[in-house]
Amino acid sequence: MKFFALCLAALVTVGSQEPQTPPSQQSPSIDNARAFLALLVKQDFGPAVAGFDATMTKMLPEAKLREFWTAVISQAGVFKAIDGIRADPRGPYTAVVITAAFERAKVDVAGVYA
Secondary structure (H helix, E strand, C coil), rough: EEEEEEEEEECCCCCCCCCCCCHHCCHHHHHHHHHHHHHHHHHCHHHHHHHHHEHHHHHHHHHHHHHHHHHHHHHHHEEEEEEEEEEEECCCEEEEEEEEEEECCCEEEEEEEE
């Protein structure tokens, strides 16, 4: 499953907690999104960008992803937990948005998978 789009909505405060996707609705896209976020949290950027398609690799190479994630952490604080996950299947693609709780803010980490 190729990860081909990413949007980190830095420091987007979420007013209400997003519902957790029930286990019966888990999908490879959700699993991949969780794994991607785990790589960001560990600051393991090489493997994080390894799943990008050519367009994403060009738009957000490893150094840029590192720079952006460092900025998110400096503003939002340490990652604490996943508050919610939602998946939206659209034909051959699935958009996944993880609402991540940090010390000082909630951040939506979104990706589109094929």
